[in-house]
Structures are given as C-alpha cells and as structure tokens.
Amino acid sequence: MLLVPCPNCGPRNAADLTYRGESHARPDPNTATREEWRTYLYLRDNPSGWLRESWYCSSGCRTHFQIERHTFTGELREPLLPGSKTGGES
C-alpha cells in the first residue's frame, strides 16, 4: 500500500486518491507552438528518480494537489496545495 500524504487529510491509502500523472506547466495558448502543445499533452519524462506529479484526493477532501514521488524508491515528499509555494504538513 502506498501512503500518500494529502496536504489536507494527511497520509491516506493511495486507493483513496486518483493519480493524475506528471505535472507540467501549461504553455500560454496565445504563444505556444504546435510542438509545445504536443509536448505538453502527450510527452512524459518518465524518469527514474524524483518526479513532480498531480493527485486528486477523490475520496477525502476532493482537492487536487502536487507532490514529489521517487519513482524508484516510492518515497513521497512536499505535498503542495494549488497556489502555495511551500510544502504542507504531511
């Protein structure tokens, strides 16, 4: 079982959340090229190491948040609520 620290609810079973995948900044729709849109929509880094990703606390507080997960060790750190710059308490 993967324990995901929701910034609101604290550590919760990953089955209570929905995985939303890698987080990437959305390009400016007024200036982005087709290649930048394609990269944003379809291309993933898939690193072996730390990855910033989005989760949705679907059974709990119904909040989207970001977190860093180590794809090799499974460690999780720095859960962030939208709009915050520093990690919340886990």
Next chain:
Amino acid sequence: MADLTLTNLTPTPKTTIRAAADTAAAAELGLTFGSSERRDGDLVVRIRPDEWLVIGSTATVDALDLSGFASRIDTTHSRLLFRLTGDLAAKVMEKVCSLDFADHMTPNGACAGASVAKTTCDIVRDDVDRVPSYLVLCDTSFRDYLRGAIEDAMTEFVGA
C-alpha cells in the same frame, strides 16, 4: 460489553452546505476541517475544507446567512446514513476502510471522507454513551451493497 449494531438512520434530515472561506456561512459553521460538534441537537460536521454536513434537523441551517458563494442542498434522501455502534465498531470499520480508527487518530467527533468497501463515503465518529459509534454516509443507491459489506465485516466479531 456493548454488542455491535448497525442501524439505518437515512430518514434523519441531512443538509450539505458548501461555502467559500470568506462567507458568513463558513464563519458561522466554523470548526476545523475533520471535526464535528453537537449544536442544539444537530450534529455539525466539517467534512471537507469547504463543505459541512448538518445532521438532525434543519434548524441550524435555516438560521444560516447563505449570502455570497454559499449553497445548501437537502441530502436527506440522496444520502444514506448508517450508524455502526459497539465496543468493536472500530475493528469492523478497519475491515472495510483504510482509515486508521485508533482513538488517537480518529477520536470521538473526528470525520473524514474515505472509501468504505470501495464506495466513497463520509464517516463521522459520534460515540453513544461512551460506546464507539460511527456514522457512515453514502449515495443511497449503494444502500444494499454497503449494508451487506458492513454486515459481512461484523460477522467476524459477533460473539467476540
């Protein structure tokens, strides 16, 4: 030793209030996320950062100032309400839900949204005469399934 009981309290009036942090309703309802309190016989539950449940009557809700970004929905008939009571109630809940029901993690008054037997539920600990008791709320369409799942979990502890 209090035996395990599962009762269906669905007809109890229930209201969901959603209110932005800067509204009068949010200030009046108060509480910290994850806690609940009895007020004039109603149970007021802050089940999400921007959402409260009021269980018991509509008196508390009728008195609310719902100006601004705030709304109320009568969920009496759309949400079922089960009460699981007994000294081993936490053990039963742990069979069907991944929350930690130890007293220090889920004390009397605590609440959380969580999946119970894979259905998305709201859970409130609301002890009765110092006997552990949990309210479970869920969409009414899951009534028979959820009752069956909890009763199945209870069978292990009957006579224990």
